Amino acid sequence: MTHNERRQSWQKEFVCAALTGFLFGGTNTLVGHPFDTVKTKMQTQTEHMGLKVGYVQTVKNVWRKEGPIGFYRGCIPPFFGSIVYRSTQFSVFEAVYTRLQSSERLIKEIPGMMGLEWRTLLAGVAGGSARSLIECPFEYAKVKG
Numbered sequence: 297m298t299h300n301e302r303r304q305s306w307q308k309e310f311v312c313a314a315l316t317g318f319l320f321g322g323t324n325t326l327v328g329h330p331f332d333t334v335k336t337k338m339q340t341q342t343e344h345m346g347l348k349v350g351y352v353q354t355v356k357n358v359w360r361k362e363g364p365i366g367f368y369r370g371c372i373p374p375f376f377g378s379i380v381y382r383s384t385q386f387s388v389f390e391a392v393y394t395r396l397q398s399s400e401r402l403i404k405e406i407p408g409m410m411g412l413e414w415r416t417l418l419a420g421v422a423g424g425s426a427r428s429l430i431e432c433p434f435e436y437a438k439v440k441g
Contacts, residue, residue: 313391314384321381388426393415401414402418
């Protein structure tokens, strides 16, 4: 369903978006975690700091010392976190967006914004806020460690 079509049920949109967010969150971690692992090793580990070791050399070092599993070490918490955060964000956005379709004022375009509707803006704020309420405490705890 595109955002130009009238939607029947905000509950249906919520569930479909939650499933989409679940899949995106999982795939995001599976694809992105190896890159994040290499970046983190380049930033924090002594054998890479201060040396002119680039990205490719760091990848080779991880492969040689830890094997393929080394790229995914520690991926379980981010995997589940990413699923929860993205599912929340997507589903809240879609639910709010669909619920606001009956408001004459909110389906009007924002002047000068190339077709962006007020309900899109409000749904984005709601989705981002919902994600922040869940994600921020965990990120804070992770940083404070």
